[in-house]
Amino acid sequence: MKLHPAEIAKLLRGFSFFSSFSDEMILQISTMTSIAEFDIGQYILREGEINTKLYFLKEGVAEIILASEVVAILQTPGDVMGEMSVVLKKPVTTSIRAKNKLVCFVIDSNYFSHVPQKDFDKFNALLFRVYSTVLADRLIKTNEKARLFEVANRELYEAQANLEKSTGKNVLLVDSDRKQLVLAKMAVGSSGVNMDVASDLTSAIQLLKSNSYDAIIFDENSKDICKEFKSISGSPKFVLITTKRVEENLPIIKELITIDNVITRDPDDKQLTIKTLLTTLTKLLSDDIFGIEKYLSWGVDIQTKKVSSSSERMLLKQEMVDYFLRLGIRKTILEKLFLVTEELLMNAVYDAPTDTQGKAIFNHLSRKTEVVLDSHQQSILSYGCDGIYLAVSVTDPFGSLNKKTITDYLENCYKGQPENLNQFKGGAGRGLHQIIENSDLTIFNVKPGKKTEVICLFFTELNKKEPNPSFHYFFGK
Template sequence: MRLHPAEIAKEIRDFSFFKSFTDDLLLQTSAMIHTESFAAGTVLLQEGATNSSLFFLRTGKVEVSLASEVIATLDTPGEVFGEMSVITKNPTSTTVKALSAVECFVIRTEDFAHVHPKDKDRFQALLFQIYCNVLTQRLVKTNEKARLFEILNRELHEAQQKIEKVGGHVLLVEPDKKQQLPVRMALGGTGVQLDIANDSEGARQLLAENKYDLVLCEEGCVEILKEVHDQNAANYSVLLTSKDVQGNLQILQTNRHVDHIVSRDAEDRNATIRYILTALGKLLNKDLFGIEKYLTWGVEVQNKLVSCSNQREGLREDLYGYFKKMGVRTTVLDRVNTVVEEMLMNAIYDAPVDSQGKSIFNHVSRKEEVQLDTHQQSQLRYASDGVLLAVAVKDPFGSLTKDIIIDYLLSCYNGHAGSMNAEKGGAGRGLHQIIENADLTVFNVKKGVRTEVICLFNIDGQKREAQPSFHYFFV
């Protein structure tokens, strides 16, 4: 059913770059807009083809790809595409494909040719006004991407330098050639010798012929890590998983010998490169700890000592105020606040153990005050590089185990939170709350020496990860 221009005008008024249009201009634009629907899988724009239409996303989700690589997904009403090929009259530089059923508002350039001569100049001015709005928004986004690219380059260069100092021989077991590429890019120029096996049999052959410092293995070939563990075939082995917490827990439940896990987003190459480089740097350099490893070099890190349970509120208020002054959104800070409270509770009540490894305060009600001796005190650290916000709590015990993480999270995700807490003072949901509220949680543990829990948050609350994830490192 064709919409009346007044109905279209009412809807597009909420689109970001139409907000500055007068009612008159908005109605004139609406009179030229067509409504079109596309089934999932439809190619709306083809790279290299000619195009004469502006598309405004109404409902659904599309992906934008360049040379078969996905560079963006769009699902916000009002997102525009096709504008550059219309403006420059050059072939389309990207392919846009519908990931779901999609509805768009479309303006075709030929529609302007039918404008009455007396209104020609007015509509031509309107067309250029639309283009200017589009280009202005694109320029803002491009500048932000350029800034993030520079930050990423600095991070990668620093991480690569750290790995270059120690070198090493690394085996990657990864059947997906597309996912092999980020590892190649991460280790290129570091001096690390990288071998790649496309399947488990290929990995076995390489393991029989070589001694490796580190093995990276995709979850579909996880049985290789059991063989590496049993045969002591490498100094370190890392399981590469998807960002599905519950799915990962099922894998870890039956593979508890895995000491190191790194989750990755198959569509986010930059993050994959960053986290693999960070993981390898931590293990090959035997240096697990520090939120600085996940932030841009040179950030100012705040350090606070945690000496008693009554400090918690004051510490959280200081942290909240610090990030609020930096302009961090309240929606992000509310999640940070929840995470920090759980981290402090764990550090005060759960982490302290005696010389026999027996918990000291775990049985105590979380409402009861606990005063920590000097050798029991933890450290709260936090910082932001303008892209990520990081908070961490580090305790001097190293009592957190893989079994605690796996079993507690399984009990929470299976609806049995607290089932392991019969003789404990807490509700048994702390780790679950931490992971669910952060974008990424990293557990670093040196047994009997130190535990550090790091939580990372995207500063832009609108870019919150669709699925939270966790990494862990146990040595």
């Protein structure tokens, strides 16, 4: 791939890094800019190497690797790589590898030492400008990462503190991934909850024969443990934990539909994995599965609004968006939030209300028909943000959602056959599909016949990672 300097300058102008540079300066830089392509798995930079080049991401996704672990990804056009090794003239401290086909603009700092004498002062000033911008950008990112690190650490501490209230409870984790076992043991170990771990079914069965547990968590590779349930003493709560995408999750979830609690995890995100486990145990061991606050830092301002009619939806959504705009939440996140909240409110007004016999009251109506809810039918809209997660939830007083509805609707939507499900129901499950696909994580908390809470989480951190929506559900008794 070869581009004229004017074409390169036009593309560089669109990168935030160069936003304060003059057109003349960008054109000068473009004359010293080349294009490099990297295949999947190919390294752009390797830890310990001497580097003289600045790389600006044009297309693709790059992984930053430290001590053999992927610690971050770069996927925004204009993301800069190799800056600190160039500025400090020291070996590269982290490796960078192409996650897929990658295209970069490359500026070799050695070019600056070969400019004509008459242009030396001008290019020396240009070099200083580039370096100062690199350092300023790195400082901003470092400060933001420090803030996010502090928030994440605080959240983990709070989750662990909440779990300490369940001191004396016994938990069994059966997981074929030994790394996850070690991670879980360390996270739960200091909370006062006793956790036994097993990496295979044989070891798990031996533990079950000699111990009684309040909760048993198992991964999809250990599903055969379900055959031992009848012989298990006590009444433990069972949790299926899986790592796959929603569409790939559904067969195993449907196979184990009798399991009341299902969670997912991202093995590449240790902090989120730990928090998910701690939050899940806190919910189950305390017999309190409800509450948006369980997924946000302690002390976060939670806004709550009553949902009393279908005509209020627009006002409720606009008030929520205005609230988050004042907090500085990006519009791209708020667009998804707006869509998700519309579906949550539609479900709360038209789908959730049932009569004493469990029969839907308003589900047969067109979504354009005005519905006014009696006081005992009204739902609650809640939302808040702790700097890392933005959360919204709608809670209704009916508890009419069930596991089969969730899995059947999603399965048909992913197969492209939503019309196969109850053609008289508005949306035929498309709304549920929209909620999950536009959120980073959706949690269904249900006490059948009493209460349903749907919580949707959105990551506020820039370039958190590639979208991989998932859902959890918890069904109480």
